[in-house]
Amino acid sequence: MNRFILFFHNTGSPPWFYRFSGKLIPWLWLGFAVLTVIGLYMGLFLAPPDYQQGESVRIMYLHVPAAWLSMMIFGLMAIMGFIALVWRIRVMEVLMISSAPIGAAFTVIALITGSLWGRPTWGTYWVWDARLTSELVLLFLYFGVIALYNAYDEPRKAARAASLMAIVGVVNLPIIHYSVLWWNTLHQGSSIGTSGSGIHPSMLWPLLIMAIASKFFYGANLLSRARLQLLKQDHRKRWVRELL
């Protein structure tokens, strides 16, 4: 077996995954801490205030990474759910369901920071705008996945049901997004796209650094949650007894 396939097989084994992720987690936390300190310093002190929004633009350095991550995690959950359903890899099931609370939390952060920013800028905490609404619907989809998982007693069956729900949700998410976009729009369009960026580098860099920092946070938090979940599920098995 070549090295890559061996790695793939090994990650499917809970004891191996437990050891491997244990070694990885401190580095992820380190990356998160370093990048967050740099990103926040650049964002809060070095970057200039916006000529229209003033100092309130600095909420962006928290808001935009959270919003990006909230969508990315749902997409990842669908991919992990697909792998879990097709190949029945238990570690994947655990990773998929451990992602859900993190994703929901980032969705909440995006909604709260957005509404705090909206008060001074738009003059209201909440409007039924397309992006706000689709973020809210995304939160409901997260709640659905989590509630479905908790409704089942048996964790493996629960994870498979939740995986299926995540896949159904991901198919619908773009449809929901475009339908609400067409329904009502107040939120400004994306400043950063594939064709380049409309943001000055002094504001873009802290944003990108914060975005990468949030991914490190996700990775570290996800692996910690998955490890705990595996210990709970396997608490009667020998590898856990030998470990603890």
Added chain:
Amino acid sequence: MRGAFLALLRRDFLLAYRRRAELLQPLVFLLVVVTLFPLGVGPSPQLLANIAPGVIWIAALLATVLPLDSLFRSDFEDGTLEQMALSGQPLALIALARTVAHWLVSGLPIVLMSPLLAMWMNLPDEGVPVLLKSLAIGTPVLSLVGAIGGALTVSLKRGGQLLSLLVFPLYVPLLILATSAVSAAVAGLPYGGQLGLMLAGMIGALTLAPFATAAALKLSLS
């Protein structure tokens, strides 16, 4: 395969016919919900006309989700579903037959009753045919997508509320398109685009949803 499909349909109709009182429940529910709105927001004809498409559509959503909880439940509990899954017929076909029966029994009556509701809600005459069309295109999607939720929650003791939490977010695009089509028709604007998108959604749901339902059923049976 066609034989199995038709046999299932016939069986479901027979079952529905034998339980006629249960059949009426969603319809009465729909009437009661729509009645609450004029009582809640006031009987002003102009106000009612403005909110009519949304109210009727939301009431239709609630009335379709209500019987979804029992869509697979009795078959699941007495083992019929297991036998169907073992019968060698594709599970997606069985799911589709159940869904079609569900729509004919609970979705179609809503479509037929909508002109009455439109009159109650004081919807202008130009809006009524479009409301009818939007419900005719939209209620099958409600059944198809709802069946996925029904199949996912069938093995749970109390799946009703969870089911609505699962499927309502998925209904958002449909609600937006349908109500905007009716409002556009009332305002004298073209509404073909919205109905066309809904039709595309229906075809998409018709081709994809039975497979998701089948996967969910397989999971519930395991």
